[in-house]
Amino acid sequence: xxxxxxxxxxxxxxxxxxxxxxxxxxxxxxxxxxxxxxxxxxxxxxxxxxxxxxxxxxxxxxxxxxxxxxxxxxxxxxxxxxxxxxxxxxxxxxxxxxxxxxxxxxxxxxxxxxxxxxxxxxxxxxxxxxxxxxxxxxxxxxxxxxxxxxxxxxxxxxxxxxxxxxxxxxxxxxxxxxxxxxxxxxxxxxxxxxxxxxxxxxxxxxxxxxxxxxxxxxxxxxxxxxxxxxxxxxxxxxxxxxxxxxxxxxxxxxxxxxxxxxxxxxxxxxxxxxxxxxxxxxxxxxxxxxxxxxxxxxxxxxxxxxxxxxxxxxxxxxxxxxxxxxxxxxxxxxxxxxxxxxxxxxxxxxxxxxxxxxxxxxxxxxxxxxxxxxxxxxxxxxxxxxxxxxxxxxxxxxxxxxxxxxxxxxxxxxxxxxxxxxxxxxxxxxxxxxxxxxxxxxxxxxxxxxxxxxxxxxxxxxxxxxxxxxxxxxxxxxxxxxxxxxxxxxxxxxxxxxxxxxxxxxxxxxxxxxxxxxxxxxxxxxxxxxxxxxxxxxxxxxxxxxxxxxxxxxxxxxxxxxxxxxxxxxxxxxxxxxxxxxxx
Numbered sequence: 001x002x003x004x005x006x007x008x009x010x011x012x013x014x015x016x017x018x019x020x021x022x023x024x025x026x027x028x029x030x031x032x033x034x035x036x037x038x039x040x041x042x043x044x045x046x047x048x049x050x051x052x053x054x055x056x057x058x059x060x061x062x063x064x065x066x067x068x069x070x071x072x073x074x075x076x077x078x079x080x081x082x083x084x085x086x087x088x089x090x091x092x093x094x095x096x097x098x099x100x101x102x103x104x105x106x107x108x109x110x111x112x113x114x115x116x117x118x119x120x121x122x123x124x125x126x127x128x129x130x131x132x133x134x135x136x137x138x139x140x141x142x143x144x145x146x147x148x149x150x151x152x153x154x155x156x157x158x159x160x161x162x163x164x165x166x167x168x169x170x171x172x173x174x175x176x177x178x179x180x181x182x183x184x185x186x187x188x189x190x191x192x193x194x195x196x197x198x199x200x201x202x203x204x205x206x207x208x209x210x211x212x213x214x215x216x217x218x219x220x221x222x223x224x225x226x227x228x229x230x231x232x233x234x235x236x237x238x239x240x241x242x243x244x245x246x247x248x249x250x251x252x253x254x255x256x257x258x259x260x261x262x263x264x265x266x267x268x269x270x271x272x273x274x275x276x277x278x279x280x281x282x283x284x285x286x287x288x289x290x291x292x293x294x295x296x297x298x299x300x301x302x303x304x305x306x307x308x309x310x311x312x313x314x315x316x317x318x319x320x321x322x323x324x325x326x327x328x329x330x331x332x333x334x335x336x337x338x339x340x341x342x343x344x345x346x347x348x349x350x351x352x353x354x355x356x357x358x359x360x361x362x363x364x365x366x367x368x369x370x371x372x373x374x375x376x377x378x379x380x381x382x383x384x385x386x387x388x389x390x391x392x393x394x395x396x397x398x399x400x401x402x403x404x405x406x407x408x409x410x411x412x413x414x415x416x417x418x419x420x421x422x423x424x425x426x427x428x429x430x431x432x433x434x435x436x437x438x439x440x441x442x443x444x445x446x447x448x449x450x451x452x453x454x455x456x457x458x459x460x461x462x463x464x465x466x467x468x469x470x471x472x473x474x475x476x477x478x479x480x481x482x483x484x485x486x487x488x489x490x491x492x493x494x495x496x497x498x499x500x501x502x503x504x505x506x507x508x509x510x511x512x513x514x515x516x517x518x519x520x521x522x523x524x525x526x527x528x529x530x531x532x533x534x535x536x537x538x539x540x541x542x543x544x545x546x547x548x549x550x551x552x553x554x555x556x557x558x559x560x561x562x563x564x565x566x567x568x569x570x571x572x573x574x575x576x577x578x579x580x581x582x583x584x
Contacts, residue, residue: 026174026216027094033167034059034074041071044209048072048169053090055395056082061108062168065134068205068221069141070169075105077115077166080159083393085404087156088170093148097177099218101143102127102155105168106134115163120156121146123400124368126193137205138223143194145180145218146367156396158404175218176249180362182283182334192283192362196274198225199358201235201259213253214246222256222358228272233261236355238291238326245289245328257289257328260357263348270303270346270354278340280363286344287358288318288329295319301351307335308343315349334364368400369413371420378442379409379422385437386456389430398422412445421445428474429453438463448472452498455479460504462487470494476523477501484508484530497522505529507539 032039032048036059039048051059054076062075078086100121106114114134119127119142127142134140153172157165180192199206199222208219227233237259245254263270276282286305295301298320305313312333322329342361346354376398383394392407399411399420410424422443428450435458436451446467457479464473465487473491476498484504488494489511497512497520504527512522513533524530531539 023216027096027098027172028174028215029090029093029170029172031088031090031170032070032072032074033076033169034062035072039072046070046209051076053088054086055089056086056390058082062166063106063108063111064168065104065106065111066137066140068137068207069103069105072168075107075166075168077107077164078157078159079164080161081391083390083395084159084407085156085393085395086165087154087395089152089154089395090170090172091152093151093153093172094174095149095151096147096174097145097179098148098153099143099145099171099173099175099220100153100155101141101171101173103141103168103170104129104133105166107166113163115166117160117163117165118158118401118404120154120158120396120401120404121191122148122154122367123156123370123397124191124365125158125401125403126191126365138196141221143221144365145175145192145194145362147188149188150373154396156404158401171219173218174216176216176251178249179218180250180283180285182332182364185334185364189367191365191367193365195276195282195361195363196223197221197358197360198223198272199256199259200225200261200356201237202226206255208253211253211255213255214251217246217251217253225261225272227261228270229267231264232267233263233270236260236262236292240291240326242289242291243324243327244322250330252287252328252330254328257287257357258291260289260291260355262292262355263346263353265352268348268352268354270356271343272356272359273341273343274361275340276337276342276361277363279338281334281336282342283332283334283362283364284342284344285360285362286331286356287360288316288331288355289322289327289357290318290325290355292355295325295351297325299350301348301353301355303346303348303350303354305331306343306345306347307333308337308339308341309345310335316346318355368397368402369418369420371397371399371411371422372417374442375422375445378439379406381437381439382425385439386427386432386434386454388427388432392430410448423469424448426450427454432456435459436461436464440464441466443467444469446470450474451478452476453478457481459483460485460488460499464488465490467491468493472496474498475502480504482506484512484524486511488512495520499523499527500525502527503529507532508536 030048033051035050037050057076057078059076116129118125121144126144202224203226205224206222208217242254242257245252245257302315302317304311313331318329319325348354394406398406398409408427409422411420412423414421423445432454438461441463447469452474459482462485470491471493480502483506486509489509500523531537
């Protein structure tokens with residue numbers, strides 16, 4: 001009995017240690033756009049969260065353009081009236097390496113209206129939809145591998161004037177930190193955009209989930225290609241297990257390597273050609289496993305691999321390099337392509353035939369530098385305080401993508417700090433309302449502000465005097481009131497100041513008045529309460545703020561004493577009259 005108890009105790013301790021040391025499940029966020037409740041979809045019962053984190057748009061019923069599109073019934077579309085840029089801003093995302101995938105859709109009953117737009121992740125364009133995308137399985141989604149380090153992710157859709165962006169789903173799936181490491185250029189400043197991912201020798205499209213793949217692989221989609229051309233090759237398949245497949249860091253599913261294509265006697269070279277964007281760098285991953293029963297050992301099948309005619313791998317012996325038959329082998333190379341086509345050729349040297357299991361092609365994109373977070377928050381506060389119309393957008397990053405900056409915000413790149421900064425605001429005559437927030441002073445690098453011709457009310461923030469780089473400030477023809485802050489006199493770079501056409505009052509700061517003698521252009525007209533400089537009425541005796549408070553307090557105290565004395569006199573008189581009546 002004691003031995004039995006000790007045995008179970010050891011088993012329990014071993015299980016506890018194993019479970020505690022096991023790798024936790026990766027972060028996964030799947031959003032069903034337009035959905036009002038969480039749902040699960042067959043056949044894997046994948047969980048999709050109801051729609052959230054969007055900046056605008058309209059939910060609608062969806063038409064899925066492809067058999068690989070998630071079986072979801074809704075989408076969210078973004079009409080131009082909602083602004084040229086709209087985003088999903090997902091917070092509480094753990095720092096790490098992620099596969100971000102977006103599926104596009106068509107609004108129900110509008111399947112002939114195929115929208116064309118651009119997609120960015122963290123301010124970097126990763127995809128531009130091309131005409132005909134809804135009829136191609138590999139184009140109904142965009143996918144990119146990106147490092148997320150700020151605890152959030154922004155996924156934005158940029159209108160190009162050719163239809164409203166329509167989004168069925170968004171997936172944010174954590175992958176291994178070292179996934180798809182391709183050399184010294186790989187790192188946190190690089191994004192890998194999925195251009196193509198093929199599984200050879202089969203006609204069934206599959207995701208990693210369908211292959212029972214490891215979740216750390218990111219649930220990749222594998223587009224099937226049974227043959228590269230008529231009589232060009234022959235498919236091979238096996239049900240035997242594959243060794244060294246689902247390993248760190250890419251975790252490829254074992255079943256991926258159970259099919260392949262093999263070249264033929266009539267066409268011994270195995271070749272595949274695809275379209276690419278010119279003048280880009282591409283990371284190419286080639287997958288092999290010797291599953292052909294006619295190959296019994298190392299040296300029986302040897303071939304070279306060429307990219308656009310240039311040899312990148314010589315004397316590839318799958319059995320010799322992987323260590324055995326039915327064993328996975330992955331080769332990777334990165335190439336610069338100037339043309340619009342990529343051709344992968346396997347040229348046999350021994351055995352007459354080449355074999356290929358799968359292909360992955362990624363475009364290497366240098367991630368855009370982002371705008372200073374403090375200045376982004378300041379612009380968002382300004383947007384809220386002024387009630388900026390939706391047509392402006394002002395979602396995502398103000399300065400990137402460079403092809404889609406925010407309207408009314410001027411940017412310049414700070415090379416020393418490696419980030420974008422805001423140096424101008426041009427929002428004149430835009431129907432803005434509300435007041436100027438103190439956060440505007442957080443835009444430390446502003447050189448010009450034009451908010452003229454709006455309906456802005458309230459006071460001019462005194463904190464504006466801390467933006468020492470300001471050269472032009474135009475707040476004319478609004479409904480601003482109160483006095484001009486003394487702090488504006490500290491803006492020594494200010495050469496043009498227009499405050500005319502408001503309801504300002506009080507003395508113009510002497511520092512501003514003196515600047516007029518040095519050629520500055522200031523306009524204070526049409527403010528009936530301003531005084532103190534040539535062209536404006538003279539000011540009366542100047543009292544400090546403390547003196548004004550003291551006088552007001554004295555007047556108030558005098559009124560209180562007068563009321564008290566009046567009450568006492570009235571009560572005394574009433575008592576005298578009452579006494580006279582009693583005596584009479």
